[in-house]
Amino acid sequence: MNANVEFNHEEFDALANEFRAVITDIICRSGSGHVGGALSLVETVITLYYRVMNVDPKNPLMAERDRFIISKGHAGPVAYAALAYKGFFPKSWLPTLNENGTRLPSHMDQIQTPGVDMSTGSLGQGFSCACGVALAGKMNGENHHVFCIIGDGESNEGQVWEAGMFAAHHKLDNLVTICDYNKLQIDGTTQEVMGLEPLTDKWRAFGWEVFEMDGHDWNDIYATVNKAKAVTGKPSMIIAHTIKAKGLPMLENTAGSHNIKVPDAAAYQKFMDGLSGKKVELPY
Amino acid sequence: MKLHEKEMRAVYAETLNELIEENSNVVCVEADLSKASGTNPEVINKHPENFINCGVAEANMVSVSAGLAKEGKIPFCATFSCFASRRVYDQVTISCAYANNNVKIIGTAPGITQGPNGGTHMCFQDLAIMRTMPNLHVYSPCDVYELKSMMHYMAHDEQPTYMQLVRPALKPIFNDSYEFNPNKAVKISEGSDVTLISTGYMTQFTPQVVEELAAEGINVELLHYPSIKPFDAETLIKSAQKTDAVVVVENQNIIGGLGGAVCEVLSEHCPTRVKRLGVPDKFGEVATEQYLFDKHGFGPEQVKEACRLMVNG
Numbered sequence: 356m357n358a359n360v361e362f363n364h365e366e367f368d369a370l371a372n373e374f375r376a377v378i379t380d381i382i383c384r385s386g387s388g389h390v391g392g393a394l395s396l397v398e399t400v401i402t403l404y405y406r407v408m409n410v411d412p413k414n415p416l417m418a419e420r421d422r423f424i425i426s427k428g429h430a431g432p433v434a435y436a437a438l439a440y441k442g443f444f445p446k447s448w449l450p451t452l453n454e455n456g457t458r459l460p461s462h463m464d465q466i467q468t469p470g471v472d473m474s475t476g477s478l479g480q481g482f483s484c485a486c487g488v489a490l491a492g493k494m495n496g497e498n499h500h501v502f503c504i505i506g507d508g509e510s511n512e513g514q515v516w517e518a519g520m521f522a523a524h525h526k527l528d529n530l531v532t533i534c535d536y537n538k539l540q541i542d543g544t545t546q547e548v549m550g551l552e553p554l555t556d557k558w559r560a561f562g563w564e565v566f567e568m569d570g571h572d573w574n575d576i577y578a579t580v581n582k583a584k585a586v587t588g589k590p591s592m593i594i595a596h597t598i599k600a601k602g603l604p605m606l607e608n609t610a611g612s613h614n615i616k617v618p619d620a621a622a623y624q625k626f627m628d629g630l631s632g633k634k635v636e637l638p639y
Numbered sequence: 640m641k642l643h644e645k646e647m648r649a650v651y652a653e654t655l656n657e658l659i660e661e662n663s664n665v666v667c668v669e670a671d672l673s674k675a676s677g678t679n680p681e682v683i684n685k686h687p688e689n690f691i692n693c694g695v696a697e698a699n700m701v702s703v704s705a706g707l708a709k710e711g712k713i714p715f716c717a718t719f720s721c722f723a724s725r726r727v728y729d730q731v732t733i734s735c736a737y738a739n740n741n742v743k744i745i746g747t748a749p750g751i752t753q754g755p756n757g758g759t760h761m762c763f764q765d766l767a768i769m770r771t772m773p774n775l776h777v778y779s780p781c782d783v784y785e786l787k788s789m790m791h792y793m794a795h796d797e798q799p800t801y802m803q804l805v806r807p808a809l810k811p812i813f814n815d816s817y818e819f820n821p822n823k824a825v826k827i828s829e830g831s832d833v834t835l836i837s838t839g840y841m842t843q844f845t846p847q848v849v850e851e852l853a854a855e856g857i858n859v860e861l862l863h864y865p866s867i868k869p870f871d872a873e874t875l876i877k878s879a880q881k882t883d884a885v886v887v888v889e890n891q892n893i894i895g896g897l898g899g900a901v902c903e904v905l906s907e908h909c910p911t912r913v914k915r916l917g918v919p920d921k922f923g924e925v926a927t928e929q930y931l932f933d934k935h936g937f938g939p940e941q942v943k944e945a946c947r948l949m950v951n952g
Binding site: 464465466472473474475476477479480481482483484485486487488489490491492494495513514517518520521524525 | 666688691693694696698699701702703704705706707708709710711712729730732733734737738739740
């Protein structure tokens with residue numbers, strides 16, 4: 356499938372299934388990684404790259420492109436799948452995740468990876484960077500949007516709320532942020548570790564237009580992102596209700612899926628066999 | 640009014656205005672200390688569209704600046720040096736240096752020049768911690784002429800940079816013809832008995848020290864280092880080979896800053912006796928400059944004495 360294609364439910368389901376196999380494979384090959392928070396974002400990232408964003412794989416720095424910053428930089432593998440499938444770099448790069456000298460590090464790196472718009476990984480910072488990118492877009496009179504994904508655990512960071520105030524104050528209506536609300540972080544549920552609720556009220560109180568969506572429902576994602584894009588005068592926050600490690604039932608909804616260890620071939624096989632979707636042939 | 644009769648922060652602000660007029664991508668970013676930095680009202684009145692206030696949120700300011708830089712803006716973001724370095728160390732590291740986003744971070748009121756704000760605000764480690772960061776230049780200008788030239792250089796150089804900025808008016812060390820070069824130390828005086836090294840605020844005092852020691856028959860070679868990183872090792876080594884005695888003074892902790900850089904270079908390339916003067920691993924406090932010079936032993940009198948001891952044993 357190529358840029359901003361007609362939506363076909365079955366084809367998108369098949370693509371999501373393939374992404375989940377790729378993400379799980381490249382993480383498991385590398386011996387460890389953040390599988391849960393990458394699998395929770397598959398439908399959102401596919402929707403952005405295939406139905407929403409104006410990007411050009413042949414010209415990753417195209418001036419008028421939409422910008423995309425995953426502030427929860429550990430979700431790199433889901434972005435790498437999308438970038439490879441869109442043609443920003445060869446699919447053969449995918450299994451090099453975290454290898455010595457790789458262009459695909461666990462946490463996203465704008466210098467290493469074509470199509471990555473910001474180096475992220477120290478939580479909270481990418482969201483502020485997205486605010487700067489959005490403000491520059493406004494100062495330059497440009498029409499593109501800035502899409503940013505933050506984590507729910509990441510939302511514990513004070514910097515997230517500093518950025519939240521900043522974006523509202525500067526009326527960054529070209530900034531659409533999606534919070535991957537899978538309700539789990541490393542040490543447990545978000546409510547156990549550091550309660551976020553009432554999350555939508557918090558963002559509303561911060562001056563944002565707030566939406567909620569099912570982060571695994573193609574139509575809901577597409578409709579909600581488009582509603583967010585149409586907001587004027589303030590930034591938009593989409594609370595995406597997601598399932599951590601979606602598609603890998605043995606890890607779904609577990610905090611442990613945040614970062615898994617895959618010490619040997621048996622463990623690799625266990626995780627790959629655990630994928631709930633139809634088996635796919637990996638493209639590398 | 641001559642340039643050197645103006646406050647350093649006034650020259651910071653007027654130079655920012657010049658840079659904005661040359662290139663509208665230059666932006667002034669502040670975190671509710673724009674009056675302290677001198678940019679309010681100077682920049683905010685003249686170029687309100689290039690002025691961004693982030694409120695009291697320094698971490699956000701640095702990362703927002705990184706985002707602006709990614710889009711071709713040239714942000715000069717300023718706050719007190721304690722916040723511009725240690726408070727936002729990770730933001731400078733990842734958003735700016737690691738990501739190679741062209742942000743200029745200005746640390747105002749460095750070291751003892753923070754005066755009445757005392758221990759919480761007196762930062763003695765910014766040169767040390769910033770110079771250990773890859774892909775970050777670290778500068779400290781000693782007067783308005785150097786400041787102005789340095790800022791012009793920074794605006795044209797796509798390099799994440801940290802610069803100290805003393806706020807009040809300072810004596811002229813240089814003049815209009817001065818051109819900043821980050822790769823070269825400035826030899827202010829030629830001498831053969833002892834090498835004296837200073838940067839930033841302390842270079843306000845060291846030329847006088849050299850004159851007074853000359854009257855005593857001690858010939859001091861004075862090297863001013865406007866750039867702590869990159870660090871001009873060659874000039875230091877040549878001078879140390881000649882004098883075989885080095886005194887270094889800085890408005891910083893003696894650990895890790897300019898003195899640290901000097902010792903690293905000399906110990907590897909030209910082992911030489913070195914005396915480091917500065918704050919001996921202590922926190923700051925509310926006090927006058929003279930009190931702190933005397934208490935910690937790095938005022939002009941103590942610098943002179945250190946040079947004498949180096950020469951006379």
